[in-house]
Amino acid sequence: MLSVLQHADDYGLNPHEYAADSLTAVAQRATAQSPETTRRTQLWAQFDVTLTAEALRLLCDLHFGRIDARSAGFHLAHPRRALDLPALVSTLTRTPDVTSVLGSVQPTFYGYRLLEQALARYRGLAAHDAALTHLPPLPGRSVRPGGMYRGAPALRRRLAAVGDLSWAAVAAQGTASAVDLDPQLVSALERFQRRHGLEPDGVLGRATFHELTTPFAARVVQIELNLERWRWLPALHAPLVMVNIAQFRLLALRSLSEQASDTLQMRVIVGRSKRSAHTPTFTTDMLDVIFRPYWNVPSRIAVRELLPDIRARARFFSAQHLQIVRGQSDSASPVPPTAGNLAAVAAGRLRLRQLPGPDNALGLIKFGVPNPFDVLLHGTPAERLFTHARRAFSHGCIRVSDPVALAHFALRDTAGEWTLEKIAAATRGPDNQRVKLAHPIPVIVAYLTAGVTADGTVEFFDDLYGEDRRLAARLGLSGVRALQARVSEAPARTASIGPPRLEFSPPQC
Numbered sequence: 001m002l003s004v005l006q007h008a009d010d011y012g013l014n015p016h017e018y019a020a021d022s023l024t025a026v027a028q029r030a031t032a033q034s035p036e037t038t039r040r041t042q043l044w045a046q047f048d049v050t051l052t053a054e055a056l057r058l059l060c061d062l063h064f065g066r067i068d069a070r071s072a073g074f075h076l077a078h079p080r081r082a083l084d085l086p087a088l089v090s091t092l093t094r095t096p097d098v099t100s101v102l103g104s105v106q107p108t109f110y111g112y113r114l115l116e117q118a119l120a121r122y123r124g125l126a127a128h129d130a131a132l133t134h135l136p137p138l139p140g141r142s143v144r145p146g147g148m149y150r151g152a153p154a155l156r157r158r159l160a161a162v163g164d165l166s167w168a169a170v171a172a173q174g175t176a177s178a179v180d181l182d183p184q185l186v187s188a189l190e191r192f193q194r195r196h197g198l199e200p201d202g203v204l205g206r207a208t209f210h211e212l213t214t215p216f217a218a219r220v221v222q223i224e225l226n227l228e229r230w231r232w233l234p235a236l237h238a239p240l241v242m243v244n245i246a247q248f249r250l251l252a253l254r255s256l257s258e259q260a261s262d263t264l265q266m267r268v269i270v271g272r273s274k275r276s277a278h279t280p281t282f283t284t285d286m287l288d289v290i291f292r293p294y295w296n297v298p299s300r301i302a303v304r305e306l307l308p309d310i311r312a313r314a315r316f317f318s319a320q321h322l323q324i325v326r327g328q329s330d331s332a333s334p335v336p337p338t339a340g341n342l343a344a345v346a347a348g349r350l351r352l353r354q355l356p357g358p359d360n361a362l363g364l365i366k367f368g369v370p371n372p373f374d375v376l377l378h379g380t381p382a383e384r385l386f387t388h389a390r391r392a393f394s395h396g397c398i399r400v401s402d403p404v405a406l407a408h409f410a411l412r413d414t415a416g417e418w419t420l421e422k423i424a425a426a427t428r429g430p431d432n433q434r435v436k437l438a439h440p441i442p443v444i445v446a447y448l449t450a451g452v453t454a455d456g457t458v459e460f461f462d463d464l465y466g467e468d469r470r471l472a473a474r475l476g477l478s479g480v481r482a483l484q485a486r487v488s489e490a491p492a493r494t495a496s497i498g499p500p501r502l503e504f505s506p507p508q509c
Helices: 002-006 020-032 038-064 085-094 098-105 110-126 152-161 167-172 183-195 206-212 216-232 299-312 339-347 383-387 403-410 420-428 467-474 480-488
Strands: 240-244 249-253 263-271 281-291 322-325 351-354 365-368 392-394 398-400 433-446 450-452 458-460
Touching: 002 020, 002 038, 002 098, 020 038, 038 085, 038 098, 038 216, 085 098, 110 216, 110 450, 110 458, 152 167, 152 183, 183 206, 183 458, 216 450, 216 467, 240 403, 249 403, 263 383, 263 403, 281 403, 281 420, 299 339, 299 351, 322 339, 365 403, 403 420
Parallel strands: 240 433, 263 392
Antiparallel strands: 240 249, 249 263, 263 398, 281 365, 281 433, 322 351, 450 458
């Protein structure tokens, strides 16, 4: 157990928080005492109680995370699995395999296990930060394929260290005279760009240069932050839909196995970086699929964006296929767009909606995912926006690039034999149609800025909403120099020990 506490950084935790070295010092002092003395008994008692407290702290941190997910703005609609702490401690006193007990309380998601494995690799890279991430400055705004860059040899070593270029290719270049962005180096640069959510154009520009020169120590902490977020998640069953805001991607899992064939992936558009337009993080259930949905315009959008255009342009209302209605149901009867009724929309007494159709803002399919934020999951007529690498364009709702495929995934067990052809026909039908799913499908909307694909490719994404920065501050992980010191060095630790720290109260512990 002491060894595990000393190596808590293997789990993305800080060993300083678990008093491992202090406990070791107390054990050594107790052993040095004469047998059957009061002082020896006192030291072992102090050791035993403190070790138990630190083991409990570690178990809770690995299971629930170090901070309460709700305090970080993560709304959990699904209950967390409680821990039987007395039983776990009892098991720890008997088992020679402490790590298996710790493994039993950690998230079972495959993505979590892959990220934990990547942590060890990036800790090793962090020990060589100075040699790998210090590149000569760019000669201008960018270096295009075929251009000259005196840092090309160092760039090759940097890309080889993370697997985007082979070391054989580095050795084949021979001397440092090879300073051009040749096709092989450009191809490696494009792989690096894809892994970091950048446009894979092979151009060594400022954004790419920034990612290349980010210290590996900072990447270690980025992985630690995302391991923390994984621990916030409830243990959910498959099928499962997960949206990663920072990656602009949706994954629909038919099972929780490691097989890529069980996973449907697609691009998504999320809320803009403006604070009021952020897509929130939450869990919920998908309950139904709505073909040819109405768009019930949120009051804020109606007042700030649509009403001014309706009043300024006579044909805008009809051209956008808008209606003014009373009540909340889809069967509500429309009223004419008179000045009085427009004023009633502004006051919230009537509401504005857009009729179903190919130009409807929700596209031809909407997915019922009730949540306290009124975030919708739906298609879109603006499909051109999916070609961008950075897809933060919405008011907060989530637009999916392939709603037909997602509907096929969701309706697989629902009566009616929902083939792709039948789903496509429903999107062309004359009527609005709601199909209730046979079983609710859990949905997670998460914010993960680091991940690992099934083939071991480590990916990092931009901190779109600044959540990494805020979480790092809460966990005391801010400051690259401090991170490098913690990751790359072995700071001296105190050998003193205070009274047992029994004041902690992790969620549900």
